[in-house]
Amino acid sequence: MKGESNMKLSARNQLKGTIIALHPGAVNAIVIIELPGGEQITSTISMGSLKDLGLEVGKEVYAVIKASNVMIGIDD
Structure with missing residues (x-):
């Protein structure tokens, strides 16, 4: 990042949230973010974005x- 901006x-x-784990691969990386309540969100981003950010x-x-x-499902 070249500078701070709003x-x-x-x-x-x-x-x-806060990044709690990174799993880089050849092309993409998996980023695991923990939210304040303890829930986790996983995102797949490019390795270029991982480095740029x-x-x-x-x-x-x-x-x-x-x-x-948004899809909704139910159990049978």
């Missing part, structure tokens, strides 16, 4: 969720 997004689902365990980040639909 970022605003139109997405309403922004969850602040300077992500590391312990860093505070935002999980930004933007989806065009």
